[in-house]
Amino acid sequence: MNVIIMGCGRVGAQLASILDGDGHKVTILDINGHSFRRLSSTFSGTALLGDGTDQETLKKAGIQDADAFVAVTEGDNRNVMAAQIAKYIFKAPKVICRIYDPLRKDVYESIGIETISPTTVFAQLLKERLLAI
Amino acid sequence: MYIVIVGGGSVGYYLCQALLKEGHEVLVLDRDSAKCERFGDEMGSVCISGDGCEVSTLSDAGVGRADVFIATTNEDEDNLVSCQVAKHKFKVPRTIARVNNPKNEEIFKKLGIDCTIGVTNLILKHIEEELPAHPLTHLLMMVEEGAELVEVRLEKNSRAINKAVKDIKVPKDSILGLLIRNGEKPKVLTTDVVLKINDRIIALTSMENEADLRKALVG
Numbered sequence A: 001m002n003v004i005i006m007g008c009g010r011v012g013a014q015l016a017s018i019l020d021g022d023g024h025k026v027t028i029l030d031i032n033g034h035s036f037r038r039l040s041s042t043f044s045g046t047a048l049l050g051d052g053t054d055q056e057t058l059k060k061a062g063i064q065d066a067d068a069f070v071a072v073t074e075g076d077n078r079n080v081m082a083a084q085i086a087k088y089i090f091k092a093p094k095v096i097c098r099i100y101d102p103l104r105k106d107v108y109e110s111i112g113i114e115t116i117s118p119t120t121v122f123a124q125l126l127k128e129r130l131l132a133i
Numbered sequence B: 001m002y003i004v005i006v007g008g009g010s011v012g013y014y015l016c017q018a019l020l021k022e023g024h025e026v027l028v029l030d031r032d033s034a035k036c037e038r039f040g041d042e043m044g045s046v047c048i049s050g051d052g053c054e055v056s057t058l059s060d061a062g063v064g065r066a067d068v069f070i071a072t073t074n075e076d077e078d079n080l081v082s083c084q085v086a087k088h089k090f091k092v093p094r095t096i097a098r099v100n101n102p103k104n105e106e107i108f109k110k111l112g113i114d115c116t117i118g119v120t121n122l123i124l125k126h127i128e129e130e131l132p133a134h135p136l137t138h139l140l141m142m143v144e145e146g147a148e149l150v151e152v153r154l155e156k157n158s159r160a161i162n163k164a165v166k167d168i169k170v171p172k173d174s175i176l177g178l179l180i181r182n183g184e185k186p187k188v189l190t191t192d193v194v195l196k197i198n199d200r201i202i203a204l205t206s207m208e209n210e211a212d213l214r215k216a217l218v219g
Helices: A010-021 A033-038 A055-060 A076-089 A102-110 A118-132 B010-021 B033-043 B055-060 B076-088 B104-110 B119-130 B207-217
Strands: A002-006 A025-030 A046-049 A068-071 A094-098 A114-116 B002-006 B025-030 B047-049 B068-071 B094-099 B115-118 B136-142 B147-153 B175-180 B200-206
Touching: A002 A010, A002 A076, A010 A025, A010 A033, A025 A033, A055 A076, A068 A076, A076 A094, A076 A102, A076 B076, A076 B104, A102 A114, A102 A118, A102 B055, A102 B076, B002 B010, B002 B076, B010 B025, B010 B033, B025 B033, B033 B047, B055 B076, B068 B076, B076 B094, B076 B104, B094 B104, B104 B115, B115 B119, B119 B136, B136 B207, B147 B207, B200 B207
Parallel strands: A002 A025, A002 A068, A025 A046, A068 A094, A094 A114, B002 B025, B002 B068, B025 B047, B068 B094, B094 B115
Antiparallel strands: B136 B147, B147 B200, B175 B200
């Protein structure tokens, strides 16, 4: 699979390294070159400096041939904007975006953007662990 | 009308002032409570502090009954999201977004924002109008169609001078429409008209061919 990941934070870098290790073609974007230090030393994909909400950057990253686009920067709004550009303008087949704010997540789910809210997921996990004691 | 404005910067501030004067009910949202106090001193309690992208803030602000929702911050992604939340969650009939990066204007339209205001393009357009030396002025941008109406002014060294319209090679999708000469009434350009210095031509062109059109006429 050909995947573009926007945001090389802890989650983005780890996802990139795992997918790369599994043999997928990975391109990871970040507006700060310093973030790429988080990639594993064996990472063989492409690290590209640029803003994923910019169409030109997405084209450079190869969005037109990508099978999937994942937006995991720190900013909910940036993620959701990039995800919509990938899905509706470049017609990427699979688009997933992180939205911390659960209420905002509901809004975007309702208009067809696949989202994950770490807040909701983590709260649920904590609850399950607590009740398992 | 009930109008909600996100962003209490200069644009939000003066917009609020003007709309209040016209008799509208206006509410401004800004993350910065200090900015809200500035509103309070001069206009009463028209500004509440909160994130204009957050559903709970918008709910508190009564966005559900707003007639118009305007996002004026200097972050494009924030403007996009707050307008989309207002539109999809609160069914606001008209959403307007300020667009700072001209490239985003088209994206916003495609993503369902009713009206976009491209600040950079607006300023550029005014500068072009104020500088008569500029050979090409944008008159109208048709973003969705990818077309624009432009005015080209011919100068001493322009390539099209002393040429008949039929001998000028204009790019595909460009039409030389009207001729304005020496303060005469604008005339439809026919193919045998020979162009002169100070002629102004109103032309329709696709955005990507603008530079080629300029080259064909001005050089």
